[in-house]
Amino acid sequence: MESGSVTTPFGRRAMTFGMLASQAAARKIEPGRSIDKWKLYRALCEAKPLLGITDRALAILNALLSFYPKGELSEDNGLVVFPSNAQLSLRAHGMAEQTIRRHLATLIEAGLLIRKDSPNGKRYARKEQDGEIREAFGFSLAPLLARADEIERLAAEVVAERLQLQRLKERLTLCRRDIAKLIEMAVEEGAAGDWSEIHLHFRDVVERLRRSPSAETVAGALDELELLREEIVNQLEMQAKSQNESGNAQHSERHIQNSNPHSIIEFEPSFETKQAARAEDRSAGWAEPMARITADDGKGGPLPAASSVPTAHGGGLKSFPLGLVLQACPEISAYGPQGAVSTWRDLMAAAVVVRSMLGVSPSAYEQACEVMGPENAATVLACVLERAGHINSAGGYLRDLTRRAERGEFAIGPMLMALARANSPIRGKTG
Template sequence: MQVGNVTTPFGRRSISLAQIRGQMKTAEIKSGKTADKWKVFRDACEARELLGVQDRALAVLDALLTFYPDNELSEDRGLVVFPSNDQLSVRAHGIAGTTLRRHLAALVDAGLIHRKDSANGKRYARKDGSGAIEDAFGFSLAPLLARAEELAHAAQQVAAERKRFRVAKEALTICRRDVRKLISAAVEEGAPGDWSHIEALFIGLVARIPRSPAILDLTSILEEMEMLREEIINRLEIQENSENTDGNAVQNRCHIQNSKSESIHELEPSSEKEQGAKSSQDIRLKPVAIKSFPLAMVLQACPEIVNYGPGGAVGSWRDLMSAAVVVRSMLGVSPSAYQDACDALGPENAAAVMACILERAGHINSAGGYLRDLSRKAERGEFSLGPMLMALMRTNAGTARRAS
């Protein structure tokens, strides 16, 4: 039986070019190809959103498959089923006639079945003298056989996206819990810092979570929430390092004052250089290294910097640092000010700060003075890049929403 022949529907029903192409595709079914009809059906159910069909339409497809006598779809055994609407309605759990016809049309439009109508539109089979089916008119299941691999791939894709969504949602829930409890602990125990501002950032992020989020919504907010968590942890680490350093300095001073040595040389370093080094080690607070954020986050917060990269693109940290040198010269920042920023922040973070300054250039009177001020704060452990990046990300997101 030539299932690949193009046929048109009976009566006033029209046919689309997509349906014609689908019928032509069934002519390409390889000889001897088979597929488990229930496996194909499960794949179609899994990929129903991609196919654009509803659950009731799949129930009708399930009913149609029950009229196919074998579990394996095979062109050699015929792929046309010809139940009446009454029979279909019974096997589709009593679905109404008008609803049945609507969902049959939806299955045809989705390319899961084809109509093979007789001259008068009736569904029946013509048999030869031996009782074997010679030709049949009704609904062809050939598209399910022809698209078996496509449907399996679509089902795997949907399952992977569902898993990705579940993992992102779980990660966001955990990160949100961490941020909430870290802020509460810092406030309750009186840790120094502008925790009201950080809490406002947290509340703003939570408010942006949609009631029915998509995967892109979750991943975007998760990135910002993780940045906020890292920022809080960095601040708490800076405080702990400061307390430990101060405590060690006090202990060292007490030890020197209480020691009773017979020789004055035991209390004095051998040279002024050594004495200065020891005093600096006891009293000065070592700067805490500032965390480098992912390049993608920097570019999301500071898209303008891309225009100054090599060839008008930034694909690596080296490209970003090259662009920062160009921007430094353009904004009138002296080489010494930029070198001080590199020493205090690190080359990557200094480049990221220049990208942030470029984004806010219209609001900054002196880019060089602003950069020097940030460098001094970083040396004292009072500057972190995270809030600056998150503020620019929120600003760019708000601008994009207003533009749309």
């Protein structure tokens, strides 16, 4: 500092131990010490979370440094700047004077500035006859020079923590992608396992992450997801090894012949196909599937489960867990019996209602059931319902998917997993 005595504030401002400590530290500057003021300012910007200062306080400090005539802070050049609040406002992009005073107080409390008040509280400098400043009253930048090493160390810590968080987020993103792709592959290939439950556990871990998580939170989620990924990989590798050892015999065992497969006619209401059919006749058919299924329960026994419903041509498509279908296509539940879908029977009944609502002809849906199987056709129709706003002709779209499935060019898995991701509660979050 310019003097060895203690400087007390002007007017009603009280002296504090913090001010006394800052002035004592500023008197311990090493002789000949200097530092580039803008390099130090960049370090201050990095270290601001640890110093407890805001962006606007840094803007005021930037303005004060711009009034310092030299490029390097040094005691030899003096360390006091004395601009008025009006001048500071101009260089702080028009900041109000009350705001300037508040942020100056913040910088002083943080130990980055020292007030050197004149007898009347004004900021000015006394100069010699040759123009050299003999004494100045204003704000001393001595604490910046005295704490330069500390500020640079704090800045390095903040940068290191930010880089660590960035690396953890990158690893988390890669792990999330691996798990999502592996679950999608397992579902599409029909691998054994409760993939619906695994997927729900995966989403639960991801959803616990906030928009701006700390490094500790990301590290905890990463450990949990890496363990889940390892379990999934081990499970899939064991199944792949088992399939390689069994060869083609296992595929022959899974082939089931049935000369009398269930027809979609059992679940499809009879509609008048003539152009003169009345609208009320068509709407009356919406409630018919449920009555038909109820009547069938008394005649032919319970409807087979999705995994055991045999079809003439549907063996090429894999069945999916009902929970995953409902997670990917939640809108279909509103059209089930009593407004809910809890079994495959409910889903296929809801699909009949949706088929009529979307304008899909009975023949198109019957053909889809023959090619894909009733459960897969109902799943596809649930997916079409989710994307109804983007599909011009639901019937034409379903016929096209049926033709592709017949040629072996269509798989439900990618479409289902894409909808599951789109309907996730954390859609669009940091990863």
